[in-house]
Amino acid sequence: MDYSNDILQKLFAKYPFNQDVLADIIFGDNHCAVQLTNGNVGVCSTLGTRLIGDVSVLSNPDFSCIEHRIIANAWVNANANYNLNPCGVGNIFDAINFARFKNIVMVGYFESLANTFKEKGIEVAIFDLDSDEKPVESIDNQSEYLSKADAIVLTATSIFNMTFGKVLSQSNPKADIFVLGPSTPIDLLMFSDSRVKVLFGTLFNKDDSRVLDIIRSGGAAKTFLPLAKKVYFCGNFNAK
DSSP states (O other): GGGOOOOOOOHHHHHHHGGGGEEEEEEEEEEEEETEEEOOOOEOOTOOOOOOOOOOGGGGGGGOOHHHHHHHHHHHHHHHTSSSSSSSOOOHHHHHOOOGOOSEEESSSOOHHHHHHHHTTTTEEEOOOTTTTTTOOGGGGHHHHHHSEEEEEEEEEETTTTHHHHHHHSOTTTOEEEESTTTOOOSSGGGGTTEEEEEEEOOTTTTHHHHHHHTTTTHHHHHHHGGGGGEEEEESOOOO
């Protein structure tokens, strides 16, 4: 991997670790959560990765290590996600009219989103690194589909699992890319590639102990997301 073009390293350089503003960090089974002294909360999915329960990782993260990247991603989100004013509140279908696209690819399987595409009669090719028991295409065909896609729905977990840059490099130069999930960093650096049009992230209430307790106990995202606000941020893009 070319770490010189790693979006997570760029974001971490913008929001370097400061022990003085760290209030709490939770190394959960399904998510890592960071709470700052100002109440900000940022999370990152683990996708089943067992985390290194060591705060000192943030002092000098090894960006070739997935465990370190997850913790760094949560730190970035706690620092970045409250700085911009949302363009709107809601999920991806509240913001995007997918009927305008002809070749839609989803990278990272979101069951509820896949079901909504199906209910609306919109065809979408779905890929996921973990394809067991999921209705997804063979990962061997992902690059071919990406090269022809005019819309790409990309999970933010691609940032920490080191596939974000690869997906962008394989994608149609004219594609519109939408990044989503509670792991999404809400920062203007995410629009460095002009094809990234909209970020769909999560804003938590400040000092929300309920969310932290759920993550501490190993709860899944669907358990704590009802306590948060789904927001979206547009680059140079007419969402409708």
